[in-house]
Amino acid sequence: EPEVTQTPSHQVTQMGQEVILRCVPISNHLYFYWYRQILGQKVEFLVSFYNNEISEKSEIFDDQFSVERPDGSNFTLKIRSTKLEDSAMYFCASRQGSNSNQPQHFGDGTRLSIL
Amino acid sequence: DQQVKQNSPSLSVQEGRISILNCDYTNSMFDYFLWYKKYPAEGPTFLISISSIKDKNEDGRFTVFLNKSAKHLSLHIVPSQPGDSAVYFCAASGNGGATNKLIFGTGTLLAVQP
Numbered sequence: 128e129p130e131v132t133q134t135p136s137h138q139v140t141q142m143g144q145e146v147i148l149r150c151v152p153i154s155n156h157l158y159f160y161w162y163r164q165i166l167g168q169k170v171e172f173l174v175s176f177y178n179n180e181i182s183e184k185s186e187i188f189d190d191q192f193s194v195e196r197p198d199g200s201n202f203t204l205k206i207r208s209t210k211l212e213d214s215a216m217y218f219c220a221s222r223q224g225s226n227s228n229q230p231q232h233f234g235d236g237t238r239l240s241i242l
Numbered sequence: 243d244q245q246v247k248q249n250s251p252s253l254s255v256q257e258g259r260i261s262i263l264n265c266d267y268t269n270s271m272f273d274y275f276l277w278y279k280k281y282p283a284e285g286p287t288f289l290i291s292i293s294s295i296k297d298k299n300e301d302g303r304f305t306v307f308l309n310k311s312a313k314h315l316s317l318h319i320v321p322s323q324p325g326d327s328a329v330y331f332c333a334a335s336g337n338g339g340a341t342n343k344l345i346f347g348t349g350t351l352l353a354v355q356p
């Protein structure tokens with residue numbers, strides 16, 4: 128069964144450094160998402176991406192964050208200058224179409240640890 | 243943001259019995275509800291969903307019930323198996339379109355005892 132893949136599984140970065148989290152969505156999917164889960168908290172929406180542009184972003188997704196689909200297969204989340212509070216699990220998800228009955232499929236996540 | 247709530251952080255049931263996981267929501271504009279299962283070190287895995295125009299959806303051992311007037315949904319697992327032990331997340335989404343972001347509950351840890 129096709130799946131969403133995320134790399135790396137664990138990223139350790141010094142505060143203030145840039146980090147790029149990578150995702151390969153399912154190949155025929157058109158809608159892409161990033162979520163995060165801070166330890167002990169709920170999974171939170173960050174951003175959605177469709178047709179090569181952001182379709183919605185949350186309050187969390189400030190100017191330090193950006194997303195890109197550079198080559199038609201990868202979908203990346205960049206954090207420009209990481210803060211301690213960016214430490215979390217980051218999940219990428221993709222969805223085939225816009226029908227509500229098509230669920231989002233998630234990758235296994237990248238654990239980001241900011242020191 | 244408490245739009246989707248799962249008030250039971252954990253549930254323990256015996257193998258073969260029914261597991262009932264509950265979820266409440268506040269936003270009447272949600273039109274689709276989903277349940278995801280999550281094992282440690284893995285991402286959420288889609289389990290079952292229900293449209294707001296229905297009150298029940300069944301898939302094998304899993305049934306989701308929706309009570310719109312009470313803004314409540316539940317997931318029934320019958321019979322429960324040890325492999326069902328995981329965290330279960332309830333999620334909701336609004337109308338269709340490019341976004342359809344998911345709003346998650348805090349999850350319920352289900353432990354099925356052999």
